Amino acid sequence: MYEPKLEHPLRCGVDVTMKILGGKWKVCLIHSIRNGLRRPSELHRTNAYATPRVLNQQLKELEDHGIVRKVIYPVLPPKAEYFLTPEGESMLPIVDAMKAWGDTHGEEFQARLDVLAPLEAGA
Amino acid sequence: MYEPKLEHPLRCGVDVTMKILGGKWKVCLIHSIRNGLRRPSELHRTNAYATPRVLNQQLKELEDHGIVRKVIYPVLPPKAEYFLTPEGESMLPIVDAMKAWGDTHGEEFQARLDVLAPLEAGA
DNA sequence: CGGTATCCAAGCGGATACTG
DNA sequence: CAGTATCCGCTTGGATACCG
Numbered sequence: 001m002y003e004p005k006l007e008h009p010l011r012c013g014v015d016v017t018m019k020i021l022g023g024k025w026k027v028c029l030i031h032s033i034r035n036g037l038r039r040p041s042e043l044h045r046t047n048a049y050a051t052p053r054v055l056n057q058q059l060k061e062l063e064d065h066g067i068v069r070k071v072i073y074p075v076l077p078p079k080a081e082y083f084l085t086p087e088g089e090s091m092l093p094i095v096d097a098m099k100a101w102g103d104t105h106g107e108e109f110q111a112r113l114d115v116l117a118p119l120e121a122g123a
Numbered sequence: 124m125y126e127p128k129l130e131h132p133l134r135c136g137v138d139v140t141m142k143i144l145g146g147k148w149k150v151c152l153i154h155s156i157r158n159g160l161r162r163p164s165e166l167h168r169t170n171a172y173a174t175p176r177v178l179n180q181q182l183k184e185l186e187d188h189g190i191v192r193k194v195i196y197p198v199l200p201p202k203a204e205y206f207l208t209p210e211g212e213s214m215l216p217i218v219d220a221m222k223a224w225g226d227t228h229g230e231e232f233q234a235r236l237d238v239l240a241p242l243e244a245g246a
Numbered sequence: 247c248g249g250t251a252t253c254c255a256a257g258c259g260g261a262t263a264c265t266g
Numbered sequence: 267c268a269g270t271a272t273c274c275g276c277t278t279g280g281a282t283a284c285c286g
Contacts, residue, residue: 007172008172009172010225010229010232010233012154012222012225013221013222013223013224013227013229014150014218014221014222014225015151015225016224016225016228016229016233017150017222017224017225018144018147018150018221022145023258024131024258025259027140027141028135028137028138031135031137039268040267040268040269041267049131049132050259050260051261051262052268052269053259053260053262053269053270056268056269056270057258057259064235064239065235066232066235072268076266077267077268078267078269079267079268080268080269087228090228091224093220094217094220094221094224097217098136098137098140098141098144098217099135099136099137099140100136101136101139101140101213101217102133102135102137102138102139102140103136104136105213106133106136106139109133109139109142109188110133110139112187112188112189116187146278146279147279148279162247162248163247163249164247164248173279174279174281174282175248175249176249176279176281176282177278177279177280179250180279181279195248199247200248201247201248201286202247202248203248203249
Protein backbone atom coordinates (compact mmCIF):
# COMPACT_ATOMS: atom_id res chain seq x y z
CA MET A 1 0.00 0.00 0.00
CA TYR A 2 1.36 3.35 -0.99
CA GLU A 3 1.29 5.98 1.70
CA PRO A 4 2.42 9.38 0.55
CA LYS A 5 4.47 11.41 2.95
CA LEU A 6 3.03 14.57 1.59
CA GLU A 7 -0.71 14.62 1.73
CA HIS A 8 -2.34 17.44 -0.07
CA PRO A 9 -5.43 18.68 1.73
CA LEU A 10 -7.51 21.31 0.00
CA ARG A 11 -6.53 24.08 2.31
CA CYS A 12 -5.82 27.07 0.16
CA GLY A 13 -8.78 28.09 -1.97
CA VAL A 14 -6.62 27.88 -5.01
CA ASP A 15 -6.28 24.13 -4.58
CA VAL A 16 -10.02 23.66 -4.64
CA THR A 17 -10.35 25.54 -7.89
CA MET A 18 -7.44 23.74 -9.50
CA LYS A 19 -8.85 20.40 -8.44
CA ILE A 20 -11.93 21.21 -10.48
CA LEU A 21 -10.37 22.97 -13.44
CA GLY A 22 -7.12 21.00 -13.56
CA GLY A 23 -8.10 18.58 -16.32
CA LYS A 24 -6.69 19.19 -19.74
CA TRP A 25 -10.02 20.05 -21.39
CA LYS A 26 -12.20 21.19 -18.54
CA VAL A 27 -11.96 24.92 -18.97
CA CYS A 28 -12.47 24.51 -22.69
CA LEU A 29 -15.56 22.43 -22.05
CA ILE A 30 -17.04 24.92 -19.63
CA HIS A 31 -16.35 27.66 -22.11
CA SER A 32 -17.95 25.72 -24.94
CA ILE A 33 -21.04 24.89 -22.95
CA ARG A 34 -21.41 28.47 -21.92
CA ASN A 35 -21.38 29.41 -25.58
CA GLY A 36 -24.38 27.23 -26.23
CA LEU A 37 -22.69 24.02 -27.34
CA ARG A 38 -24.53 21.44 -25.29
CA ARG A 39 -24.50 18.13 -27.11
CA PRO A 40 -21.57 15.72 -26.90
CA SER A 41 -21.12 15.73 -30.67
CA GLU A 42 -20.96 19.51 -30.71
CA LEU A 43 -18.47 19.57 -27.90
CA HIS A 44 -16.39 17.02 -29.72
CA ARG A 45 -16.45 19.04 -32.89
CA THR A 46 -15.19 22.22 -31.22
CA ASN A 47 -12.60 20.31 -29.23
CA ALA A 48 -11.50 18.15 -32.13
CA TYR A 49 -8.09 17.49 -30.63
CA ALA A 50 -9.49 15.39 -27.84
CA THR A 51 -11.03 11.97 -28.24
CA PRO A 52 -14.71 11.53 -27.36
CA ARG A 53 -13.78 9.20 -24.54
CA VAL A 54 -11.60 11.77 -22.82
CA LEU A 55 -14.14 14.54 -23.21
CA ASN A 56 -16.79 12.26 -21.79
CA GLN A 57 -14.53 11.47 -18.86
CA GLN A 58 -13.89 15.07 -18.07
CA LEU A 59 -17.54 15.97 -18.43
CA LYS A 60 -18.34 13.21 -15.96
CA GLU A 61 -15.92 14.71 -13.47
CA LEU A 62 -17.36 18.15 -13.96
CA GLU A 63 -20.76 16.65 -13.34
CA ASP A 64 -19.57 14.85 -10.21
CA HIS A 65 -18.08 18.12 -9.01
CA GLY A 66 -21.35 19.93 -9.48
CA ILE A 67 -20.20 22.21 -12.27
CA VAL A 68 -22.36 20.87 -15.09
CA ARG A 69 -25.64 19.06 -15.21
CA LYS A 70 -26.32 16.36 -17.75
CA VAL A 71 -29.71 15.72 -19.27
CA ILE A 72 -30.25 12.46 -21.13
CA TYR A 73 -33.21 12.29 -23.48
CA PRO A 74 -34.59 8.76 -23.89
CA VAL A 75 -34.96 9.01 -27.66
CA LEU A 76 -33.51 7.42 -30.74
CA PRO A 77 -30.99 8.32 -31.89
CA PRO A 78 -29.65 9.04 -28.40
CA LYS A 79 -29.43 12.63 -27.32
CA ALA A 80 -27.84 14.29 -24.34
CA GLU A 81 -27.19 17.84 -23.29
CA TYR A 82 -25.00 19.55 -20.75
CA PHE A 83 -25.82 22.70 -18.85
CA LEU A 84 -23.91 24.77 -16.38
CA THR A 85 -25.17 24.58 -12.83
CA PRO A 86 -25.28 27.75 -10.72
CA GLU A 87 -21.95 26.61 -9.31
CA GLY A 88 -20.64 26.30 -12.82
CA GLU A 89 -21.87 29.73 -13.76
CA SER A 90 -20.14 31.16 -10.72
CA MET A 91 -16.88 29.98 -12.28
CA LEU A 92 -17.38 31.91 -15.49
CA PRO A 93 -15.45 34.97 -14.31
CA ILE A 94 -12.42 32.73 -13.86
CA VAL A 95 -12.87 31.14 -17.25
CA ASP A 96 -13.35 34.50 -18.90
CA ALA A 97 -10.25 35.89 -17.22
CA MET A 98 -8.22 32.91 -18.37
CA LYS A 99 -9.45 33.21 -21.91
CA ALA A 100 -8.83 36.95 -22.00
CA TRP A 101 -5.30 36.54 -20.70
CA GLY A 102 -4.49 33.82 -23.18
CA ASP A 103 -5.95 35.72 -26.09
CA THR A 104 -3.89 38.76 -25.16
CA HIS A 105 -0.60 37.06 -24.35
CA GLY A 106 -0.81 33.99 -26.52
CA GLU A 107 1.42 35.07 -29.38
CA GLU A 108 4.09 36.45 -27.13
CA PHE A 109 4.02 33.27 -25.10
CA GLN A 110 4.24 31.13 -28.21
CA ALA A 111 7.28 33.10 -29.33
CA ARG A 112 8.89 32.45 -25.97
CA LEU A 113 8.22 28.74 -26.29
CA ASP A 114 9.77 28.76 -29.75
CA VAL A 115 12.95 30.19 -28.27
CA LEU A 116 12.97 27.67 -25.44
CA ALA A 117 12.32 24.52 -27.44
CA PRO A 118 15.58 24.53 -29.43
CA LEU A 119 17.58 24.92 -26.24
CA GLU A 120 16.18 21.69 -24.88
CA ALA A 121 16.59 19.88 -28.15
CA GLY A 122 20.16 21.04 -28.63
CA ALA A 123 21.16 20.17 -25.09
CA MET B 124 9.62 8.55 -31.55
CA TYR B 125 6.16 9.11 -30.21
CA GLU B 126 3.82 10.79 -32.61
CA PRO B 127 0.47 11.65 -31.11
CA LYS B 128 -2.52 11.49 -33.39
CA LEU B 129 -4.07 14.39 -31.61
CA GLU B 130 -1.77 17.34 -31.49
CA HIS B 131 -2.80 20.06 -29.14
CA PRO B 132 -1.93 23.47 -30.53
CA LEU B 133 -2.46 26.44 -28.28
CA ARG B 134 -5.40 27.73 -30.21
CA CYS B 135 -7.95 28.78 -27.66
CA GLY B 136 -6.67 31.35 -25.22
CA VAL B 137 -7.66 29.09 -22.41
CA ASP B 138 -5.04 26.56 -23.46
CA VAL B 139 -2.29 29.13 -23.19
CA THR B 140 -3.29 30.04 -19.67
CA MET B 141 -3.63 26.44 -18.58
CA LYS B 142 -0.25 25.61 -20.05
CA ILE B 143 1.24 28.16 -17.69
CA LEU B 144 -0.88 27.59 -14.61
CA GLY B 145 -1.44 23.86 -15.05
CA GLY B 146 1.22 22.67 -12.63
CA LYS B 147 0.09 21.45 -9.26
CA TRP B 148 1.69 24.26 -7.26
CA LYS B 149 2.02 27.08 -9.73
CA VAL B 150 -0.95 29.17 -8.74
CA CYS B 151 -0.04 28.72 -5.09
CA LEU B 152 3.48 29.88 -5.82
CA ILE B 153 2.35 32.95 -7.71
CA HIS B 154 0.00 33.74 -4.89
CA SER B 155 2.69 33.31 -2.28
CA ILE B 156 5.18 35.47 -4.15
CA ARG B 157 2.61 38.14 -4.57
CA ASN B 158 2.13 38.15 -0.82
CA GLY B 159 5.77 38.97 -0.29
CA LEU B 160 7.21 35.49 0.18
CA ARG B 161 10.21 35.60 -2.11
CA ARG B 162 12.85 33.23 -0.83
CA PRO B 163 12.79 29.51 -1.63
CA SER B 164 12.77 28.58 2.04
CA GLU B 165 9.77 30.81 2.67
CA LEU B 166 7.93 29.38 -0.29
CA HIS B 167 8.68 25.94 0.94
CA ARG B 168 7.41 26.73 4.39
CA THR B 169 4.05 28.02 3.16
CA ASN B 170 3.71 25.16 0.71
CA ALA B 171 4.86 22.52 3.13
CA TYR B 172 3.06 19.72 1.29
CA ALA B 173 5.37 19.92 -1.68
CA THR B 174 8.99 18.89 -1.70
CA PRO B 175 11.61 21.56 -2.37
CA ARG B 176 12.58 19.83 -5.55
CA VAL B 177 9.11 20.06 -7.02
CA LEU B 178 8.66 23.68 -6.03
CA ASN B 179 11.99 24.48 -7.57
CA GLN B 180 10.94 22.73 -10.75
CA GLN B 181 7.72 24.63 -11.03
CA LEU B 182 9.41 27.91 -10.26
CA LYS B 183 11.86 27.19 -13.04
CA GLU B 184 8.99 26.67 -15.45
CA LEU B 185 7.30 29.86 -14.32
CA GLU B 186 10.60 31.61 -14.91
CA ASP B 187 10.98 30.07 -18.37
CA HIS B 188 7.45 31.16 -19.16
CA GLY B 189 8.20 34.73 -18.16
CA ILE B 190 5.90 34.82 -15.15
CA VAL B 191 8.51 35.19 -12.41
CA ARG B 192 12.02 36.54 -12.32
CA LYS B 193 14.69 34.96 -10.18
CA VAL B 194 17.47 36.91 -8.52
CA ILE B 195 20.42 34.99 -7.17
CA TYR B 196 22.62 36.76 -4.66
CA PRO B 197 26.23 35.55 -4.69
CA VAL B 198 26.56 35.40 -0.93
CA LEU B 199 27.07 32.81 1.75
CA PRO B 200 24.86 31.27 2.85
CA PRO B 201 23.19 31.24 -0.57
CA LYS B 202 20.22 33.50 -1.09
CA ALA B 203 17.73 33.79 -3.90
CA GLU B 204 14.51 35.68 -4.43
CA TYR B 205 11.62 35.46 -6.82
CA PHE B 206 9.61 38.38 -8.15
CA LEU B 207 6.62 38.59 -10.42
CA THR B 208 7.31 40.02 -13.84
CA PRO B 209 4.80 42.41 -15.41
CA GLU B 210 3.45 39.37 -17.23
CA GLY B 211 3.10 37.63 -13.92
CA GLU B 212 1.32 40.54 -12.38
CA SER B 213 -1.09 40.60 -15.27
CA MET B 214 -2.18 37.13 -14.17
CA LEU B 215 -3.09 38.20 -10.67
CA PRO B 216 -6.76 38.81 -11.49
CA ILE B 217 -7.01 35.17 -12.53
CA VAL B 218 -5.25 33.98 -9.40
CA ASP B 219 -7.40 36.17 -7.21
CA ALA B 220 -10.57 34.93 -8.87
CA MET B 221 -9.48 31.34 -8.36
CA LYS B 222 -8.66 31.91 -4.73
CA ALA B 223 -11.92 33.74 -4.10
CA TRP B 224 -13.94 30.99 -5.70
CA GLY B 225 -12.20 28.28 -3.75
CA ASP B 226 -12.52 30.14 -0.48
CA THR B 227 -16.23 30.58 -1.06
CA HIS B 228 -17.07 27.12 -2.37
CA GLY B 229 -14.41 25.03 -0.71
CA GLU B 230 -16.46 23.54 2.10
CA GLU B 231 -19.40 22.73 -0.07
CA PHE B 232 -17.06 21.11 -2.57
CA GLN B 233 -15.34 19.11 0.14
CA ALA B 234 -18.70 17.86 1.32
CA ARG B 235 -19.49 16.75 -2.20
CA LEU B 236 -16.21 14.87 -2.41
CA ASP B 237 -16.96 13.17 0.87
CA VAL B 238 -20.20 11.89 -0.58
CA LEU B 239 -18.51 10.72 -3.75
CA ALA B 240 -15.57 8.88 -2.21
CA PRO B 241 -17.55 6.15 -0.43
CA LEU B 242 -19.39 5.36 -3.66
CA GLU B 243 -16.15 4.54 -5.40
CA ALA B 244 -14.81 2.58 -2.47
CA GLY B 245 -17.98 0.57 -2.03
CA ALA B 246 -18.27 -0.21 -5.72
C1' DC C 247 20.46 27.68 2.39
C1' DG C 248 19.83 26.48 -2.21
C1' DG C 249 20.17 23.30 -5.98
C1' DT C 250 20.71 18.82 -8.43
C1' DA C 251 20.79 13.67 -9.71
C1' DT C 252 18.63 9.52 -9.69
C1' DC C 253 14.97 6.70 -9.22
C1' DC C 254 10.18 5.54 -9.53
C1' DA C 255 4.82 5.34 -8.64
C1' DA C 256 0.65 6.84 -10.14
C1' DG C 257 -2.57 9.31 -12.69
C1' DC C 258 -3.96 11.23 -16.72
C1' DG C 259 -5.13 11.05 -21.07
C1' DG C 260 -4.93 8.79 -25.73
C1' DA C 261 -5.91 4.57 -29.26
C1' DT C 262 -8.97 1.28 -30.60
C1' DA C 263 -12.78 -1.59 -30.83
C1' DC C 264 -17.19 -2.51 -29.49
C1' DT C 265 -22.42 -2.06 -27.61
C1' DG C 266 -27.15 0.01 -27.15
C1' DC D 267 -25.37 9.48 -31.60
C1' DA D 268 -23.77 8.29 -27.19
C1' DG D 269 -21.24 5.50 -24.14
C1' DT D 270 -18.04 1.75 -22.39
C1' DA D 271 -14.05 -1.64 -22.01
C1' DT D 272 -9.46 -2.54 -22.50
C1' DC D 273 -5.01 -1.45 -23.07
C1' DC D 274 -0.99 1.39 -22.60
C1' DG D 275 2.42 5.30 -22.93
C1' DC D 276 3.83 9.55 -21.35
C1' DT D 277 4.17 13.09 -18.16
C1' DT D 278 4.00 14.66 -13.65
C1' DG D 279 5.55 14.98 -9.46
C1' DG D 280 7.17 12.66 -5.11
C1' DA D 281 11.39 10.13 -2.25
C1' DT D 282 15.92 10.20 -1.21
C1' DA D 283 20.57 11.28 -1.19
C1' DC D 284 24.04 14.29 -2.18
C1' DC D 285 26.97 18.77 -3.69
C1' DG D 286 27.96 23.95 -3.77
